[in-house]
Amino acid sequence: MATQNNKKKKLILIGLGTAVAGILGYFGWQYFSNRNSNTEMQDDFPLPSPQADDFSPNNIIARNDEFPLKRGSKGQRVQAVQEALIAKYGKSILPKYGSDGDFGSETVAALKKAGLPESIDEATYNSITKSEKSSSSTTEAASLAKTLYKAAVNKNLLQVITALRQMKTKDDYSSVSNEFLQYRIGGVRKTLVNGMLDSFSDEGQKQQIRMEFSRMGLKYDGDKWSLSGIGGMTVITRRNASVWRNPYDKVEVPARTILGTEIGQLNGFTAFENNGETFLINTQNIENL
Structure with missing residues:
Protein backbone atom coordinates (compact mmCIF):
# COMPACT_ATOMS: atom_id res chain seq x y z
CA MET A 1 0.00 0.00 0.00
CA ALA A 2 0.96 3.55 -0.55
CA THR A 3 2.67 5.55 2.17
CA GLN A 4 2.94 9.28 2.75
CA ASN A 5 5.79 9.27 0.24
CA ASN A 6 3.55 7.65 -2.35
CA LYS A 7 0.32 9.59 -2.20
CA LYS A 8 -2.65 8.14 -4.01
CA LYS A 9 -4.61 10.24 -6.47
CA LYS A 10 -8.33 10.57 -5.98
CA LEU A 11 -10.91 9.10 -8.31
CA ILE A 12 -13.56 11.58 -9.43
CA LEU A 13 -16.95 9.87 -9.69
CA ILE A 14 -20.36 11.10 -10.74
CA GLY A 15 -23.35 9.18 -9.37
CA LEU A 16 -26.35 8.48 -11.60
CA GLY A 17 -28.59 6.73 -9.08
CA THR A 18 -30.86 8.59 -6.71
CA ALA A 19 -29.01 7.24 -3.68
CA VAL A 20 -25.60 8.16 -5.03
CA ALA A 21 -25.76 11.83 -4.09
CA GLY A 22 -25.87 10.88 -0.44
CA ILE A 23 -23.06 8.36 -0.85
CA LEU A 24 -20.70 10.36 -2.99
CA GLY A 25 -21.71 13.96 -2.42
CA TYR A 26 -20.22 16.31 -4.98
CA PHE A 27 -18.49 14.00 -7.41
CA GLY A 28 -17.83 11.67 -4.48
CA TRP A 29 -14.12 11.94 -3.75
CA GLN A 30 -13.06 8.46 -2.71
CA TYR A 31 -9.68 7.08 -1.72
CA PHE A 32 -8.40 3.67 -2.69
CA SER A 33 -8.23 1.10 0.07
CA ASN A 34 -6.33 -2.19 0.08
CA ARG A 35 -7.97 -5.53 -0.41
CA ASN A 36 -7.91 -6.16 3.34
CA SER A 37 -10.07 -3.13 4.14
CA ASN A 38 -13.47 -3.73 5.72
CA THR A 39 -15.98 -2.55 3.13
CA GLU A 40 -19.59 -3.69 2.88
CA MET A 41 -20.03 -2.79 -0.79
CA GLN A 42 -19.20 -5.84 -2.91
CA ASP A 43 -19.77 -7.02 -6.47
CA ASP A 44 -23.10 -8.74 -7.05
CA PHE A 45 -21.18 -11.89 -7.95
CA PRO A 46 -17.50 -12.88 -7.70
CA LEU A 47 -15.30 -11.85 -10.61
CA PRO A 48 -11.56 -12.32 -11.13
CA SER A 49 -9.10 -9.62 -10.13
CA PRO A 50 -6.74 -8.13 -12.72
CA GLN A 51 -3.15 -9.33 -12.87
CA ALA A 52 -0.03 -7.18 -13.04
CA ASP A 53 0.33 -7.59 -16.83
CA ASP A 54 -3.19 -6.29 -17.33
CA PHE A 55 -2.04 -2.82 -16.28
CA SER A 56 0.63 -2.58 -18.98
CA PRO A 57 -0.29 0.13 -21.52
CA ASN A 58 1.25 -2.02 -24.24
CA ASN A 59 -1.25 -4.80 -23.59
CA ILE A 60 -4.42 -2.72 -23.62
CA ILE A 61 -6.42 -3.00 -26.81
CA ALA A 62 -7.15 0.63 -27.60
CA ARG A 63 -10.40 1.97 -28.94
CA ASN A 64 -10.19 2.76 -32.64
CA ASP A 65 -12.71 5.01 -34.29
CA GLU A 66 -10.46 6.86 -36.72
CA PHE A 67 -11.63 7.20 -40.33
CA PRO A 68 -12.38 5.17 -42.27
CA LEU A 69 -14.65 3.27 -39.91
CA LYS A 70 -14.72 -0.42 -40.81
CA ARG A 71 -15.07 -3.89 -39.35
CA GLY A 72 -13.04 -3.92 -36.15
CA SER A 73 -13.44 -0.21 -35.44
CA LYS A 74 -14.70 0.64 -31.95
CA GLY A 75 -15.69 3.89 -30.37
CA GLN A 76 -18.02 6.83 -30.18
CA ARG A 77 -18.16 7.43 -33.93
CA VAL A 78 -19.20 3.84 -34.54
CA GLN A 79 -21.89 4.27 -31.92
CA ALA A 80 -23.11 7.46 -33.62
CA VAL A 81 -23.48 5.60 -36.95
CA GLN A 82 -25.37 2.79 -35.23
CA GLU A 83 -27.68 5.25 -33.47
CA ALA A 84 -28.40 6.98 -36.77
CA LEU A 85 -29.27 3.64 -38.39
CA ILE A 86 -31.60 2.73 -35.52
CA ALA A 87 -33.25 6.15 -35.62
CA LYS A 88 -33.98 5.81 -39.34
CA TYR A 89 -34.76 2.10 -39.69
CA GLY A 90 -35.77 1.01 -36.21
CA LYS A 91 -34.18 -1.33 -33.68
CA SER A 92 -34.60 -4.29 -36.03
CA ILE A 93 -31.69 -2.98 -38.12
CA LEU A 94 -29.32 -3.90 -35.26
CA PRO A 95 -31.42 -6.43 -33.33
CA LYS A 96 -28.78 -8.18 -31.23
CA TYR A 97 -26.20 -5.63 -30.13
CA GLY A 98 -27.80 -2.28 -30.91
CA SER A 99 -25.58 0.80 -30.62
CA ASP A 100 -22.74 -0.84 -28.70
CA GLY A 101 -19.92 1.08 -30.40
CA ASP A 102 -18.42 -2.06 -31.95
CA PHE A 103 -18.21 -2.32 -35.76
CA GLY A 104 -18.91 -6.03 -36.16
CA SER A 105 -20.76 -8.29 -38.55
CA GLU A 106 -24.15 -6.98 -37.46
CA THR A 107 -23.16 -3.41 -38.28
CA VAL A 108 -21.77 -4.52 -41.65
CA ALA A 109 -25.07 -6.25 -42.43
CA ALA A 110 -27.02 -3.16 -41.34
CA LEU A 111 -25.01 -0.90 -43.62
CA LYS A 112 -25.56 -3.25 -46.56
CA LYS A 113 -29.28 -3.35 -45.83
CA ALA A 114 -29.36 0.46 -45.80
CA GLY A 115 -27.48 0.61 -49.12
CA LEU A 116 -24.38 2.10 -47.49
CA PRO A 117 -20.71 1.15 -47.93
CA GLU A 118 -19.03 -1.19 -45.45
CA SER A 119 -16.18 1.31 -45.00
CA ILE A 120 -17.28 4.72 -43.72
CA ASP A 121 -15.09 7.73 -44.54
CA GLU A 122 -15.57 11.10 -42.88
CA ALA A 123 -17.87 12.48 -45.59
CA THR A 124 -20.11 9.42 -45.43
CA TYR A 125 -20.10 9.56 -41.65
CA ASN A 126 -21.24 13.19 -41.70
CA SER A 127 -23.96 12.33 -44.19
CA ILE A 128 -25.25 9.40 -42.11
CA THR A 129 -25.25 11.21 -38.81
CA LYS A 130 -26.23 14.68 -40.03
CA SER A 131 -29.95 14.17 -39.59
CA GLU A 132 -29.42 12.80 -36.09
CA LYS A 133 -27.16 15.57 -34.83
CA SER A 134 -28.88 17.95 -32.50
CA SER A 135 -28.21 21.54 -33.43
CA SER A 136 -30.04 24.36 -31.72
CA SER A 137 -30.93 27.19 -34.06
CA THR A 138 -30.40 30.72 -32.83
CA GLN A 166 -33.56 19.33 -24.70
CA MET A 167 -29.81 19.86 -25.16
CA LYS A 168 -28.05 16.74 -26.44
CA THR A 169 -24.49 17.74 -27.29
CA LYS A 170 -21.66 20.10 -26.45
CA ASP A 171 -22.62 22.15 -29.51
CA ASP A 172 -26.11 22.56 -28.09
CA TYR A 173 -24.60 23.69 -24.80
CA SER A 174 -22.37 26.25 -26.53
CA SER A 175 -25.29 27.71 -28.48
CA VAL A 176 -27.53 28.08 -25.45
CA SER A 177 -24.74 29.27 -23.16
CA ASN A 178 -23.83 32.05 -25.61
CA GLU A 179 -27.44 33.26 -25.49
CA PHE A 180 -27.55 32.86 -21.71
CA LEU A 181 -24.70 35.35 -21.30
CA GLN A 182 -27.11 38.22 -21.95
CA TYR A 183 -28.75 37.54 -18.58
CA ARG A 184 -27.38 38.22 -15.13
CA ILE A 185 -27.49 35.81 -12.20
CA GLY A 186 -26.96 37.69 -8.95
CA GLY A 187 -26.01 40.75 -11.00
CA VAL A 188 -23.25 38.89 -12.86
CA ARG A 189 -23.13 37.46 -16.37
CA LYS A 190 -22.30 33.75 -16.17
CA THR A 191 -21.90 30.76 -18.42
CA LEU A 192 -24.86 28.41 -18.43
CA VAL A 193 -23.22 25.75 -16.26
CA ASN A 194 -22.14 28.27 -13.61
CA GLY A 195 -25.44 30.12 -13.74
CA MET A 196 -27.46 26.95 -13.14
CA LEU A 197 -25.24 25.58 -10.38
CA ASP A 198 -24.99 28.94 -8.59
CA SER A 199 -28.78 29.26 -8.54
CA PHE A 200 -29.33 26.23 -6.32
CA SER A 201 -27.86 25.61 -2.89
CA ASP A 202 -29.18 22.12 -2.19
CA GLU A 203 -26.50 19.53 -2.97
CA GLY A 204 -29.01 17.01 -4.28
CA GLN A 205 -30.38 19.56 -6.74
CA LYS A 206 -26.88 20.51 -7.85
CA GLN A 207 -26.11 16.84 -8.45
CA GLN A 208 -29.07 16.50 -10.82
CA ILE A 209 -27.93 19.56 -12.77
CA ARG A 210 -24.33 18.31 -12.97
CA MET A 211 -25.57 15.03 -14.39
CA GLU A 212 -27.29 16.83 -17.25
CA PHE A 213 -24.15 18.76 -18.18
CA SER A 214 -22.09 15.57 -17.98
CA ARG A 215 -24.59 13.83 -20.26
CA MET A 216 -24.07 16.54 -22.90
CA GLY A 217 -20.35 15.82 -22.88
CA LEU A 218 -18.97 18.53 -20.62
CA LYS A 219 -16.05 17.46 -18.45
CA TYR A 220 -15.29 18.36 -14.86
CA ASP A 221 -11.61 18.08 -13.87
CA GLY A 222 -12.10 18.59 -10.14
CA ASP A 223 -11.83 22.35 -10.45
CA LYS A 224 -13.80 23.57 -13.45
CA TRP A 225 -16.06 22.47 -16.30
CA SER A 226 -14.86 22.40 -19.90
CA LEU A 227 -16.00 21.32 -23.36
CA SER A 228 -12.74 19.49 -24.11
CA GLY A 229 -11.38 16.17 -22.99
CA ILE A 230 -14.33 13.96 -23.86
CA GLY A 231 -12.86 11.79 -26.58
CA GLY A 232 -13.94 8.21 -25.99
CA MET A 233 -17.02 6.44 -24.77
CA THR A 234 -18.10 7.25 -21.22
CA VAL A 235 -18.07 4.26 -18.85
CA ILE A 236 -20.69 3.78 -16.11
CA THR A 237 -21.20 0.94 -13.65
CA ARG A 238 -24.13 -1.45 -14.13
CA ARG A 239 -23.88 -2.74 -10.55
CA ASN A 240 -21.75 -2.33 -7.45
CA ALA A 241 -18.22 -3.09 -8.59
CA SER A 242 -14.51 -2.95 -7.84
CA VAL A 243 -12.32 -0.46 -9.68
CA TRP A 244 -8.59 -1.27 -9.73
CA ARG A 245 -5.64 1.11 -9.85
CA ASN A 246 -3.16 -1.77 -9.67
CA PRO A 247 -3.45 -5.44 -8.59
CA TYR A 248 -3.44 -4.40 -4.93
CA ASP A 249 -5.31 -1.10 -4.71
CA LYS A 250 -9.03 -0.85 -5.43
CA VAL A 251 -12.15 1.11 -4.56
CA GLU A 252 -15.73 -0.17 -4.33
CA VAL A 253 -18.08 1.87 -6.52
CA PRO A 254 -21.90 1.92 -6.45
CA ALA A 255 -24.09 1.09 -9.42
CA ARG A 256 -24.93 3.82 -11.97
CA THR A 257 -21.73 5.78 -11.39
CA ILE A 258 -19.87 7.54 -14.19
CA LEU A 259 -16.28 6.31 -14.04
CA GLY A 260 -14.48 8.10 -16.87
CA THR A 261 -13.55 7.69 -20.54
CA GLU A 262 -12.90 4.24 -21.98
CA ILE A 263 -9.48 3.79 -23.54
CA GLY A 264 -9.32 0.05 -24.22
CA GLN A 265 -10.00 -3.53 -23.18
CA LEU A 266 -7.94 -6.54 -22.14
CA ASN A 267 -8.63 -10.01 -20.75
CA GLY A 268 -12.19 -9.24 -19.76
CA PHE A 269 -11.35 -5.87 -18.23
CA THR A 270 -12.05 -2.36 -19.51
CA ALA A 271 -9.43 0.35 -19.05
CA PHE A 272 -10.67 3.88 -18.50
CA GLU A 273 -9.13 7.25 -17.71
CA ASN A 274 -10.15 9.34 -14.72
CA ASN A 275 -8.35 12.39 -13.35
CA GLY A 276 -5.27 11.68 -15.48
CA GLU A 277 -4.85 8.06 -14.37
CA THR A 278 -5.78 4.71 -15.90
CA PHE A 279 -7.95 2.21 -14.01
CA LEU A 280 -9.44 -1.22 -14.73
CA ILE A 281 -12.90 -2.65 -14.10
CA ASN A 282 -14.41 -5.98 -15.10
CA THR A 283 -16.21 -5.40 -18.41
CA GLN A 284 -19.26 -7.30 -17.16
CA ASN A 285 -19.82 -4.54 -14.62
CA ILE A 286 -19.97 -1.58 -17.01
CA GLU A 287 -21.86 -0.12 -19.92
CA ASN A 288 -21.41 2.97 -22.08
CA LEU A 289 -23.36 6.15 -21.55
Missing part, protein backbone atom coordinates in the same frame (compact mmCIF):
# COMPACT_ATOMS: atom_id res chain seq x y z
CA THR A 139 -34.11 31.00 -32.08
CA GLU A 140 -34.24 27.68 -30.23
CA ALA A 141 -31.08 28.50 -28.28
CA ALA A 142 -32.40 31.91 -27.29
CA SER A 143 -35.71 30.38 -26.20
CA LEU A 144 -33.99 27.73 -24.10
CA ALA A 145 -31.65 30.31 -22.56
CA LYS A 146 -34.62 32.46 -21.56
CA THR A 147 -36.48 29.47 -20.11
CA LEU A 148 -33.43 28.42 -18.10
CA TYR A 149 -32.86 31.94 -16.81
CA LYS A 150 -36.45 32.26 -15.57
CA ALA A 151 -36.36 28.78 -14.04
CA ALA A 152 -33.11 29.60 -12.24
CA VAL A 153 -34.44 32.88 -10.88
CA ASN A 154 -37.59 31.11 -9.65
CA LYS A 155 -35.54 28.19 -8.24
CA ASN A 156 -37.66 25.79 -10.31
CA LEU A 157 -35.50 22.66 -10.60
CA LEU A 158 -38.04 20.72 -12.67
CA GLN A 159 -38.11 23.40 -15.35
CA VAL A 160 -34.30 23.57 -15.36
CA ILE A 161 -33.92 19.80 -15.82
CA THR A 162 -36.65 19.69 -18.48
CA ALA A 163 -34.95 22.47 -20.46
CA LEU A 164 -31.46 20.98 -20.08
CA ARG A 165 -32.69 17.65 -21.42
Whole structure:
Protein backbone atom coordinates (compact mmCIF):
# COMPACT_ATOMS: atom_id res chain seq x y z
CA MET A 1 0.00 0.00 0.00
CA ALA A 2 0.96 3.55 -0.55
CA THR A 3 2.67 5.55 2.17
CA GLN A 4 2.94 9.28 2.75
CA ASN A 5 5.79 9.27 0.24
CA ASN A 6 3.55 7.65 -2.35
CA LYS A 7 0.32 9.59 -2.20
CA LYS A 8 -2.65 8.14 -4.01
CA LYS A 9 -4.61 10.24 -6.47
CA LYS A 10 -8.33 10.57 -5.98
CA LEU A 11 -10.91 9.10 -8.31
CA ILE A 12 -13.56 11.58 -9.43
CA LEU A 13 -16.95 9.87 -9.69
CA ILE A 14 -20.36 11.10 -10.74
CA GLY A 15 -23.35 9.18 -9.37
CA LEU A 16 -26.35 8.48 -11.60
CA GLY A 17 -28.59 6.73 -9.08
CA THR A 18 -30.86 8.59 -6.71
CA ALA A 19 -29.01 7.24 -3.68
CA VAL A 20 -25.60 8.16 -5.03
CA ALA A 21 -25.76 11.83 -4.09
CA GLY A 22 -25.87 10.88 -0.44
CA ILE A 23 -23.06 8.36 -0.85
CA LEU A 24 -20.70 10.36 -2.99
CA GLY A 25 -21.71 13.96 -2.42
CA TYR A 26 -20.22 16.31 -4.98
CA PHE A 27 -18.49 14.00 -7.41
CA GLY A 28 -17.83 11.67 -4.48
CA TRP A 29 -14.12 11.94 -3.75
CA GLN A 30 -13.06 8.46 -2.71
CA TYR A 31 -9.68 7.08 -1.72
CA PHE A 32 -8.40 3.67 -2.69
CA SER A 33 -8.23 1.10 0.07
CA ASN A 34 -6.33 -2.19 0.08
CA ARG A 35 -7.97 -5.53 -0.41
CA ASN A 36 -7.91 -6.16 3.34
CA SER A 37 -10.07 -3.13 4.14
CA ASN A 38 -13.47 -3.73 5.72
CA THR A 39 -15.98 -2.55 3.13
CA GLU A 40 -19.59 -3.69 2.88
CA MET A 41 -20.03 -2.79 -0.79
CA GLN A 42 -19.20 -5.84 -2.91
CA ASP A 43 -19.77 -7.02 -6.47
CA ASP A 44 -23.10 -8.74 -7.05
CA PHE A 45 -21.18 -11.89 -7.95
CA PRO A 46 -17.50 -12.88 -7.70
CA LEU A 47 -15.30 -11.85 -10.61
CA PRO A 48 -11.56 -12.32 -11.13
CA SER A 49 -9.10 -9.62 -10.13
CA PRO A 50 -6.74 -8.13 -12.72
CA GLN A 51 -3.15 -9.33 -12.87
CA ALA A 52 -0.03 -7.18 -13.04
CA ASP A 53 0.33 -7.59 -16.83
CA ASP A 54 -3.19 -6.29 -17.33
CA PHE A 55 -2.04 -2.82 -16.28
CA SER A 56 0.63 -2.58 -18.98
CA PRO A 57 -0.29 0.13 -21.52
CA ASN A 58 1.25 -2.02 -24.24
CA ASN A 59 -1.25 -4.80 -23.59
CA ILE A 60 -4.42 -2.72 -23.62
CA ILE A 61 -6.42 -3.00 -26.81
CA ALA A 62 -7.15 0.63 -27.60
CA ARG A 63 -10.40 1.97 -28.94
CA ASN A 64 -10.19 2.76 -32.64
CA ASP A 65 -12.71 5.01 -34.29
CA GLU A 66 -10.46 6.86 -36.72
CA PHE A 67 -11.63 7.20 -40.33
CA PRO A 68 -12.38 5.17 -42.27
CA LEU A 69 -14.65 3.27 -39.91
CA LYS A 70 -14.72 -0.42 -40.81
CA ARG A 71 -15.07 -3.89 -39.35
CA GLY A 72 -13.04 -3.92 -36.15
CA SER A 73 -13.44 -0.21 -35.44
CA LYS A 74 -14.70 0.64 -31.95
CA GLY A 75 -15.69 3.89 -30.37
CA GLN A 76 -18.02 6.83 -30.18
CA ARG A 77 -18.16 7.43 -33.93
CA VAL A 78 -19.20 3.84 -34.54
CA GLN A 79 -21.89 4.27 -31.92
CA ALA A 80 -23.11 7.46 -33.62
CA VAL A 81 -23.48 5.60 -36.95
CA GLN A 82 -25.37 2.79 -35.23
CA GLU A 83 -27.68 5.25 -33.47
CA ALA A 84 -28.40 6.98 -36.77
CA LEU A 85 -29.27 3.64 -38.39
CA ILE A 86 -31.60 2.73 -35.52
CA ALA A 87 -33.25 6.15 -35.62
CA LYS A 88 -33.98 5.81 -39.34
CA TYR A 89 -34.76 2.10 -39.69
CA GLY A 90 -35.77 1.01 -36.21
CA LYS A 91 -34.18 -1.33 -33.68
CA SER A 92 -34.60 -4.29 -36.03
CA ILE A 93 -31.69 -2.98 -38.12
CA LEU A 94 -29.32 -3.90 -35.26
CA PRO A 95 -31.42 -6.43 -33.33
CA LYS A 96 -28.78 -8.18 -31.23
CA TYR A 97 -26.20 -5.63 -30.13
CA GLY A 98 -27.80 -2.28 -30.91
CA SER A 99 -25.58 0.80 -30.62
CA ASP A 100 -22.74 -0.84 -28.70
CA GLY A 101 -19.92 1.08 -30.40
CA ASP A 102 -18.42 -2.06 -31.95
CA PHE A 103 -18.21 -2.32 -35.76
CA GLY A 104 -18.91 -6.03 -36.16
CA SER A 105 -20.76 -8.29 -38.55
CA GLU A 106 -24.15 -6.98 -37.46
CA THR A 107 -23.16 -3.41 -38.28
CA VAL A 108 -21.77 -4.52 -41.65
CA ALA A 109 -25.07 -6.25 -42.43
CA ALA A 110 -27.02 -3.16 -41.34
CA LEU A 111 -25.01 -0.90 -43.62
CA LYS A 112 -25.56 -3.25 -46.56
CA LYS A 113 -29.28 -3.35 -45.83
CA ALA A 114 -29.36 0.46 -45.80
CA GLY A 115 -27.48 0.61 -49.12
CA LEU A 116 -24.38 2.10 -47.49
CA PRO A 117 -20.71 1.15 -47.93
CA GLU A 118 -19.03 -1.19 -45.45
CA SER A 119 -16.18 1.31 -45.00
CA ILE A 120 -17.28 4.72 -43.72
CA ASP A 121 -15.09 7.73 -44.54
CA GLU A 122 -15.57 11.10 -42.88
CA ALA A 123 -17.87 12.48 -45.59
CA THR A 124 -20.11 9.42 -45.43
CA TYR A 125 -20.10 9.56 -41.65
CA ASN A 126 -21.24 13.19 -41.70
CA SER A 127 -23.96 12.33 -44.19
CA ILE A 128 -25.25 9.40 -42.11
CA THR A 129 -25.25 11.21 -38.81
CA LYS A 130 -26.23 14.68 -40.03
CA SER A 131 -29.95 14.17 -39.59
CA GLU A 132 -29.42 12.80 -36.09
CA LYS A 133 -27.16 15.57 -34.83
CA SER A 134 -28.88 17.95 -32.50
CA SER A 135 -28.21 21.54 -33.43
CA SER A 136 -30.04 24.36 -31.72
CA SER A 137 -30.93 27.19 -34.06
CA THR A 138 -30.40 30.72 -32.83
CA THR A 139 -34.11 31.00 -32.08
CA GLU A 140 -34.24 27.68 -30.23
CA ALA A 141 -31.08 28.50 -28.28
CA ALA A 142 -32.40 31.91 -27.29
CA SER A 143 -35.71 30.38 -26.20
CA LEU A 144 -33.99 27.73 -24.10
CA ALA A 145 -31.65 30.31 -22.56
CA LYS A 146 -34.62 32.46 -21.56
CA THR A 147 -36.48 29.47 -20.11
CA LEU A 148 -33.43 28.42 -18.10
CA TYR A 149 -32.86 31.94 -16.81
CA LYS A 150 -36.45 32.26 -15.57
CA ALA A 151 -36.36 28.78 -14.04
CA ALA A 152 -33.11 29.60 -12.24
CA VAL A 153 -34.44 32.88 -10.88
CA ASN A 154 -37.59 31.11 -9.65
CA LYS A 155 -35.54 28.19 -8.24
CA ASN A 156 -37.66 25.79 -10.31
CA LEU A 157 -35.50 22.66 -10.60
CA LEU A 158 -38.04 20.72 -12.67
CA GLN A 159 -38.11 23.40 -15.35
CA VAL A 160 -34.30 23.57 -15.36
CA ILE A 161 -33.92 19.80 -15.82
CA THR A 162 -36.65 19.69 -18.48
CA ALA A 163 -34.95 22.47 -20.46
CA LEU A 164 -31.46 20.98 -20.08
CA ARG A 165 -32.69 17.65 -21.42
CA GLN A 166 -33.56 19.33 -24.70
CA MET A 167 -29.81 19.86 -25.16
CA LYS A 168 -28.05 16.74 -26.44
CA THR A 169 -24.49 17.74 -27.29
CA LYS A 170 -21.66 20.10 -26.45
CA ASP A 171 -22.62 22.15 -29.51
CA ASP A 172 -26.11 22.56 -28.09
CA TYR A 173 -24.60 23.69 -24.80
CA SER A 174 -22.37 26.25 -26.53
CA SER A 175 -25.29 27.71 -28.48
CA VAL A 176 -27.53 28.08 -25.45
CA SER A 177 -24.74 29.27 -23.16
CA ASN A 178 -23.83 32.05 -25.61
CA GLU A 179 -27.44 33.26 -25.49
CA PHE A 180 -27.55 32.86 -21.71
CA LEU A 181 -24.70 35.35 -21.30
CA GLN A 182 -27.11 38.22 -21.95
CA TYR A 183 -28.75 37.54 -18.58
CA ARG A 184 -27.38 38.22 -15.13
CA ILE A 185 -27.49 35.81 -12.20
CA GLY A 186 -26.96 37.69 -8.95
CA GLY A 187 -26.01 40.75 -11.00
CA VAL A 188 -23.25 38.89 -12.86
CA ARG A 189 -23.13 37.46 -16.37
CA LYS A 190 -22.30 33.75 -16.17
CA THR A 191 -21.90 30.76 -18.42
CA LEU A 192 -24.86 28.41 -18.43
CA VAL A 193 -23.22 25.75 -16.26
CA ASN A 194 -22.14 28.27 -13.61
CA GLY A 195 -25.44 30.12 -13.74
CA MET A 196 -27.46 26.95 -13.14
CA LEU A 197 -25.24 25.58 -10.38
CA ASP A 198 -24.99 28.94 -8.59
CA SER A 199 -28.78 29.26 -8.54
CA PHE A 200 -29.33 26.23 -6.32
CA SER A 201 -27.86 25.61 -2.89
CA ASP A 202 -29.18 22.12 -2.19
CA GLU A 203 -26.50 19.53 -2.97
CA GLY A 204 -29.01 17.01 -4.28
CA GLN A 205 -30.38 19.56 -6.74
CA LYS A 206 -26.88 20.51 -7.85
CA GLN A 207 -26.11 16.84 -8.45
CA GLN A 208 -29.07 16.50 -10.82
CA ILE A 209 -27.93 19.56 -12.77
CA ARG A 210 -24.33 18.31 -12.97
CA MET A 211 -25.57 15.03 -14.39
CA GLU A 212 -27.29 16.83 -17.25
CA PHE A 213 -24.15 18.76 -18.18
CA SER A 214 -22.09 15.57 -17.98
CA ARG A 215 -24.59 13.83 -20.26
CA MET A 216 -24.07 16.54 -22.90
CA GLY A 217 -20.35 15.82 -22.88
CA LEU A 218 -18.97 18.53 -20.62
CA LYS A 219 -16.05 17.46 -18.45
CA TYR A 220 -15.29 18.36 -14.86
CA ASP A 221 -11.61 18.08 -13.87
CA GLY A 222 -12.10 18.59 -10.14
CA ASP A 223 -11.83 22.35 -10.45
CA LYS A 224 -13.80 23.57 -13.45
CA TRP A 225 -16.06 22.47 -16.30
CA SER A 226 -14.86 22.40 -19.90
CA LEU A 227 -16.00 21.32 -23.36
CA SER A 228 -12.74 19.49 -24.11
CA GLY A 229 -11.38 16.17 -22.99
CA ILE A 230 -14.33 13.96 -23.86
CA GLY A 231 -12.86 11.79 -26.58
CA GLY A 232 -13.94 8.21 -25.99
CA MET A 233 -17.02 6.44 -24.77
CA THR A 234 -18.10 7.25 -21.22
CA VAL A 235 -18.07 4.26 -18.85
CA ILE A 236 -20.69 3.78 -16.11
CA THR A 237 -21.20 0.94 -13.65
CA ARG A 238 -24.13 -1.45 -14.13
CA ARG A 239 -23.88 -2.74 -10.55
CA ASN A 240 -21.75 -2.33 -7.45
CA ALA A 241 -18.22 -3.09 -8.59
CA SER A 242 -14.51 -2.95 -7.84
CA VAL A 243 -12.32 -0.46 -9.68
CA TRP A 244 -8.59 -1.27 -9.73
CA ARG A 245 -5.64 1.11 -9.85
CA ASN A 246 -3.16 -1.77 -9.67
CA PRO A 247 -3.45 -5.44 -8.59
CA TYR A 248 -3.44 -4.40 -4.93
CA ASP A 249 -5.31 -1.10 -4.71
CA LYS A 250 -9.03 -0.85 -5.43
CA VAL A 251 -12.15 1.11 -4.56
CA GLU A 252 -15.73 -0.17 -4.33
CA VAL A 253 -18.08 1.87 -6.52
CA PRO A 254 -21.90 1.92 -6.45
CA ALA A 255 -24.09 1.09 -9.42
CA ARG A 256 -24.93 3.82 -11.97
CA THR A 257 -21.73 5.78 -11.39
CA ILE A 258 -19.87 7.54 -14.19
CA LEU A 259 -16.28 6.31 -14.04
CA GLY A 260 -14.48 8.10 -16.87
CA THR A 261 -13.55 7.69 -20.54
CA GLU A 262 -12.90 4.24 -21.98
CA ILE A 263 -9.48 3.79 -23.54
CA GLY A 264 -9.32 0.05 -24.22
CA GLN A 265 -10.00 -3.53 -23.18
CA LEU A 266 -7.94 -6.54 -22.14
CA ASN A 267 -8.63 -10.01 -20.75
CA GLY A 268 -12.19 -9.24 -19.76
CA PHE A 269 -11.35 -5.87 -18.23
CA THR A 270 -12.05 -2.36 -19.51
CA ALA A 271 -9.43 0.35 -19.05
CA PHE A 272 -10.67 3.88 -18.50
CA GLU A 273 -9.13 7.25 -17.71
CA ASN A 274 -10.15 9.34 -14.72
CA ASN A 275 -8.35 12.39 -13.35
CA GLY A 276 -5.27 11.68 -15.48
CA GLU A 277 -4.85 8.06 -14.37
CA THR A 278 -5.78 4.71 -15.90
CA PHE A 279 -7.95 2.21 -14.01
CA LEU A 280 -9.44 -1.22 -14.73
CA ILE A 281 -12.90 -2.65 -14.10
CA ASN A 282 -14.41 -5.98 -15.10
CA THR A 283 -16.21 -5.40 -18.41
CA GLN A 284 -19.26 -7.30 -17.16
CA ASN A 285 -19.82 -4.54 -14.62
CA ILE A 286 -19.97 -1.58 -17.01
CA GLU A 287 -21.86 -0.12 -19.92
CA ASN A 288 -21.41 2.97 -22.08
CA LEU A 289 -23.36 6.15 -21.55
